Amino acid sequence: MDRPFLDLAPCGPLRGSLRVPGDKSVTHRGLMLLALAQGEGRLFYPLKAGDTLSTARAMQALGAEVLEEGPHFRVRGQGLRLREPEDVVDCGNAGTLMRLLLGILSGQEGLFAVLTGDASLRRRPMGRVVEPLRAMGASIDGREGGKKAPLAVRGGGLKGVSYTLPVPSAQVKSALLLAGLFAEGVTEVVEPVPTRDHTERLFRHFGLPLEAEGPRVRTRRAEPFPARDLTVPGDFSSAAFFLVAALLTPGSEVTVEGVGLNTTRTGLLKVLREMGADLEWQVVEGEAGEPVGWIRARYSPLKGVSVDPGLIPLMVDEVPVLAAAAAWAEGETYIPNLSELRVKESDRVAAIAHNLRALGVGVEEGPDWLRIQGGGVKPGEVEPFHDHRIAMAFAVAALPVGVRIWEPHWAEISYPGFFQDLKRLCGAS
Numbered sequence: 339m340d341r342p343f344l345d346l347a348p349c350g351p352l353r354g355s356l357r358v359p360g361d362k363s364v365t366h367r368g369l370m371l372l373a374l375a376q377g378e379g380r381l382f383y384p385l386k387a388g389d390t391l392s393t394a395r396a397m398q399a400l401g402a403e404v405l406e407e408g409p410h411f412r413v414r415g416q417g418l419r420l421r422e423p424e425d426v427v428d429c430g431n432a433g434t435l436m437r438l439l440l441g442i443l444s445g446q447e448g449l450f451a452v453l454t455g456d457a458s459l460r461r462r463p464m465g466r467v468v469e470p471l472r473a474m475g476a477s478i479d480g481r482e483g484g485k486k487a488p489l490a491v492r493g494g495g496l497k498g499v500s501y502t503l504p505v506p507s508a509q510v511k512s513a514l515l516l517a518g519l520f521a522e523g524v525t526e527v528v529e530p531v532p533t534r535d536h537t538e539r540l541f542r543h544f545g546l547p548l549e550a551e552g553p554r555v556r557t558r559r560a561e562p563f564p565a566r567d568l569t570v571p572g573d574f575s576s577a578a579f580f581l582v583a584a585l586l587t588p589g590s591e592v593t594v595e596g597v598g599l600n601t602t603r604t605g606l607l608k609v610l611r612e613m614g615a616d617l618e619w620q621v622v623e624g625e626a627g628e629p630v631g632w633i634r635a636r637y638s639p640l641k642g643v644s645v646d647p648g649l650i651p652l653m654v655d656e657v658p659v660l661a662a663a664a665a666w667a668e669g670e671t672y673i674p675n676l677s678e679l680r681v682k683e684s685d686r687v688a689a690i691a692h693n694l695r696a697l698g699v700g701v702e703e704g705p706d707w708l709r710i711q712g713g714g715v716k717p718g719e720v721e722p723f724h725d726h727r728i729a730m731a732f733a734v735a736a737l738p739v740g741v742r743i744w745e746p747h748w749a750e751i752s753y754p755g756f757f758q759d760l761k762r763l764c765g766a767s
């Protein structure tokens with residue numbers, strides 16, 4: 339069978355400004371919380387992409403109304419009580435959807451639901467949410483004793499627990515906090531390493547119970563709560579591709595506007611600055627408790643660095659595009675603490691190493707680290723391994739020399755229109 343591909347010509351300087359699509363994490367959570375609210379609320383500028391459309395469909399299957407109004411969504415919630423779905427709920431490619439929804443469904447008294455997903459999602463570890471949810475009293479079963487989807491949930495009977503996250507994961511934290519809204523007593527999550535805090539900010543936006551004290555976050559059983567409109571900031575993870583593209587293409591200057599600048603997401607900015615990047619940013623306003631502003635990137639000769647392992651959870655989805663920057667830097671870049679990347683949409687450590695080699699870049703791969711020899715890339719072919727971030731990051735890595743990208747449509751999981759935006763900024767038609 340013919341596989342689709344996209345040939346990108348070498349890109350000249352990138353110039354201009356853009357707005358990237360809405361934040362994926364906030365869109366997933368906004369749809370879920372509006373589905374649990376009472377009455378109607380609008381989600382302004384949400385991400386409408388593969389992953390978040392899976393969430394919209396899932397919440398509809400659970401009884402919420404989700405209507406498109408131009409670029410926005412209008413959601414009519416079910417209150418805290420969802421409807422039993424008539425069929426298996428398909429979470430597509432979205433880990434965030436499956437894990438957070440497991441938390442919500444565990445709390446639904448008597449409701450039965452089965453969650454599945456695509457081949458990638460069915461390979462990903464679900465034991466990390468199933469185990470602590472079972473400790474709260476949830477009844478969940480699935481493949482490999484509940485470690486893999488499809489997973490069947492019979493909701494109800496939850497009691498709060500205190501749970502210390504064994505791996506830094508905002509998805510696990512969020513699943514437990516959502517379950518905690520339906521549990522007797524207090525549910526506490528302790529995170530030794532901070533992760534993105536969108537769930538906590540949205541709990542506050544909707545007036546849901548939340549106490550945060552250092553590494554501890556607590557919630558308790560929620561009373562029915564009214565819907566409230568919510569504006570989604572631009573996705574920092576999507577902006578990152580254009581920032582790095584500008585940094586490594588001579589003569590470039592790109593400004594991304596209206597982008598989320600939550601510091602639990604922007605670890606990449608620190609690493610790039612340390613590499614010598616000419617980057618400026620400013621918070622201009624707050625939306626739904628999230629800081630929003632602009633970021634400007636100008637072409638900069640970069641140098642290799644040894645990345646602080648503590649920054650990885652604050653840039654977990656940006657490691658592929660950091661590898662693109664490292665490929666163009668002078669000298670070696672060492673990126674540690676990557677074990678979580680092995681269980682994303684693809685094994686991203688292996689996918690990064692494969693594509694760097696395909697572009698003529700020296701790379702060594704360890705169990706949880708990468709060592710990349712900078713100095714530029716050669717024209718070649720990019721294999722996304724069915725992973726949106728790999729497709730986009732390596733389009734960026736090869737931008738100055740041109741590249742063939744196999745199955746470019748994977749980008750639509752988080753960024754429909756990515757290649758059009760890239761071509762526009764490159765001055766191509």
Ligand SMILES: O=C(O)C1=C[C@@H](OP(=O)(O)O)[C@@H](O)[C@H](O)C1
Pocket residue numbers: 362363364434506507508509510512534654655678
């Ligand atoms: O909570 C979220 O919205 C996300 C958390 C991260 O996953 P983990 O919780 O597995 O680290 C991230 O990789 C994913 O893209 C989105």
Ligand SMILES: C=C(OP(=O)(O)O)C(=O)O
Pocket residue numbers: 362389431432433434435655682683727752
């Ligand atoms: C890991 C990602 O998403 P998810 O876990 O929701 O599939 C991602 O978007 O890079």
